[in-house]
Amino acid sequence: MEILEVYRERVNSHLENYLSSISPDNSYQSELNHIMKYSVLAGGKRFRPILTYTVANLFGIDVKKVDSSACAIELIHIYSLIHDDLPSMDDDDIRHNQPSSHKVYGEAQAILAGDALQALAFEIIASDHLTSPDIKVKLLSLLSLSAFKMAEGQSIDLSIVSKEVDIDLLNNLHKKKTGALLNCSVMFGAILNPYISKKDLSILDSFSNHIGLAYQVQDDVLDVTTSDEVLGKRQNSDSEKNKPSYPSILGLDGSVKKYESLYQEALDEIVFLSVDEKPLKNLTVKLMKRSF
Known part of the structure; x- marks a missing residue:
């Protein structure tokens, strides 16, 4: 099986385990848990947690130490999708x-499910006994800042x-709304290595x-x-x-050139990492060639 x-x-598997481990005391809590599972377990590319696993693996981090961070990233992403919709x-x-x-469940319940997923993301990291306290502080700090930037970007988008x-302005908006959590996904994998160099951190941040x-x-x-069928959502929703x-600003061809150029710049940067960048390069190429 491909990595x-x-x-x-x-x-x-871990997302399902986390959601199933929430022990409901009554039917109301059970209903909220059911709504959370509806959105989280619906599928999706999971490329944010895959980024976290991939970067952590570059530095030899035990995959068990990555699970909570990877799941937290995805829960924040899913919460944002529920609210964005x-x-x-x-x-x-x-x-x-x-x-x-x-x-399916009404606006009020959807809002609560998103709120609960956001809270659960932080709890998962905070309660991970495999992560040292100082690393937890760094992870939680970055996650909270990224979630704030994401909300800020959505606010600009609505305005x-x-x-x-x-x-x-469009670049600034999407560096927050989309880019902040993607940055967090990559940097989580780096932060889990307590001995990572400033140079590697800088390269991965850029x-x-x-x-x-680009994404x-x-x-x-x-x-x-x-x-619609391939996207999994409505086509032409922006227009x-x-x-x-x-x-709408650069034209279709100009937009394709822009994202291809951004991906290439990213690929050019990671050759300077102190570790073998090939797994991250392969993932980046897959992202560049994605069809949904």
């Missing part, structure tokens, strides 16, 4: 080829609907910023060029909501 699929199955946000009714959480914006923006530009392109996007 990326091994990581995907591993994080899926709400009518008061992006108003999307399909996610991973199934009805969005609020379409520019039906407005003309320049490319600098690498993650490049792929974070969003690519998403905007796929939103135009890919069907239908009058949201500024990279294709």
